[in-house]
Amino acid sequence: MIQILNRMKWVVFLFSLVIAMGAACDEESFRSFAVGQYAHSETGTYANNLRLSKILTIPDADELEVTIIGSLEQCVKRYCDYLTIYDSNKKKIGRYSGVINEKFTVVGSSINVILKSDGRKTKEGVLVSISERLPANLFNEIKSQLLATTESILNKGTEEAYVKIAQTLRLFETLQSKITETTDIAQKLNEATVALMGIAQTYREIAAMSQDIMATHQTQFELWRQLKDKTFHNIGKLKKKKQTYLSKLKEIETQLPNIANSLEKQKAGFSIKGYKNILQSLDAQHKIWHKFYGQQENIDGKLHSHSQKVGLFLHYLKINSQIYEESANMLLLNKSAISTLDDLPNLSELQKLIADIETSEKDIRQWLETVRTSEL
Numbered sequence: 001m002i003q004i005l006n007r008m009k010w011v012v013f014l015f016s017l018v019i020a021m022g023a024a025c026d027e028e029s030f031r032s033f034a035v036g037q038y039a040h041s042e043t044g045t046y047a048n049n050l051r052l053s054k055i056l057t058i059p060d061a062d063e064l065e066v067t068i069i070g071s072l073e074q075c076v077k078r079y080c081d082y083l084t085i086y087d088s089n090k091k092k093i094g095r096y097s098g099v100i101n102e103k104f105t106v107v108g109s110s111i112n113v114i115l116k117s118d119g120r121k122t123k124e125g126v127l128v129s130i131s132e133r134l135p136a137n138l139f140n141e142i143k144s145q146l147l148a149t150t151e152s153i154l155n156k157g158t159e160e161a162y163v164k165i166a167q168t169l170r171l172f173e174t175l176q177s178k179i180t181e182t183t184d185i186a187q188k189l190n191e192a193t194v195a196l197m198g199i200a201q202t203y204r205e206i207a208a209m210s211q212d213i214m215a216t217h218q219t220q221f222e223l224w225r226q227l228k229d230k231t232f233h234n235i236g237k238l239k240k241k242k243q244t245y246l247s248k249l250k251e252i253e254t255q256l257p258n259i260a261n262s263l264e265k266q267k268a269g270f271s272i273k274g275y276k277n278i279l280q281s282l283d284a285q286h287k288i289w290h291k292f293y294g295q296q297e298n299i300d301g302k303l304h305s306h307s308q309k310v311g312l313f314l315h316y317l318k319i320n321s322q323i324y325e326e327s328a329n330m331l332l333l334n335k336s337a338i339s340t341l342d343d344l345p346n347l348s349e350l351q352k353l354i355a356d357i358e359t360s361e362k363d364i365r366q367w368l369e370t371v372r373t374s375e376l
Helices: 002-029 135-155 158-181 185-208 210-258 262-333 335-343 347-372
Strands: 032-034 051-057 063-071 082-087 092-096 099-107 110-116 125-132
Touching: 032 051, 051 125, 063 082, 063 110, 082 099, 082 125, 092 099, 110 125, 135 210, 135 262, 135 347, 158 185, 185 210, 185 262, 210 262, 262 347
Parallel strands: none
Antiparallel strands: 032 125, 051 110, 063 099, 063 125, 082 092, 082 110
16 A cells, blocks of 8 residues: 555656646747757758747746847848747847847847748758846946946047147147247237137137037937936836735735644745845845936936036137137237237136036046946
């Protein structure tokens, strides 16, 4: 009798194992698509005239990491074998043929994989697999894009402008020195006119970059907004996940006193410990993401202020280019107008604008270093 019972236990165990393996394979089948040698084909290739379609999905996933490896018959004119990927909104992500080694991210919880082969020849086949986007990968991607976007705003146009302005400042100082030293009015007039026209031209060139610079800033600010939205969305996901596990924990803690079976009671205890560990991890992640979002908010405000300073600086140069040009014209018309050089815009104003922008850049870069060292 004991032997019969033992045999029955083994049968039940093996039956359960088969079911579990079947479920695992079935779950895996929703996450991968394989033909040819990747599907362990007897021929090592896939068949001609194939028309296959399969939806790969991970329920509740926001983003999927898609990997495609393999080889299909290369397209020659209209003859070829090809693989097409669509997202959950039926938008075509890409069409692939020949040797394929691709990895990319798709928004949504599913993709549709379609394979078509003609009747000519075949290759080794392909394997398409999906995995849910890991929070750490998303965190690092957002961080990397934030750093690149900020650097683009800080560097766009200003370095070239600073070099040119430094040259004009030296030119203006030299001009002032020469005018003070020489008593030859004609020489003063000639040097002042040439210098003023040169400065006006330089300022005009820099000011002409204004539209391009400010347009770049606006493009990068839009990217910033999208990245902040991603961060905020992930914080919301973590809150929702925490609430789900809190509900599970509360439910099982309520049921625990009423569980009589010792094995079930032990299972409930394991579940409670597991849920508490999960909640602790989610809480730690939430704090990091929340701090990361706060850093983004801080830098965002500083970047907008910086952009406004750059805009003011470029406007100042535009106006001053006109002032210097008209002053040069006045000198050409009236030699006695050499005294009007004393009324030209004070260089200290320009130097103050540059100093403000440089201070702003330094402050932002210090914050960037904080973001750069942030880890999930």
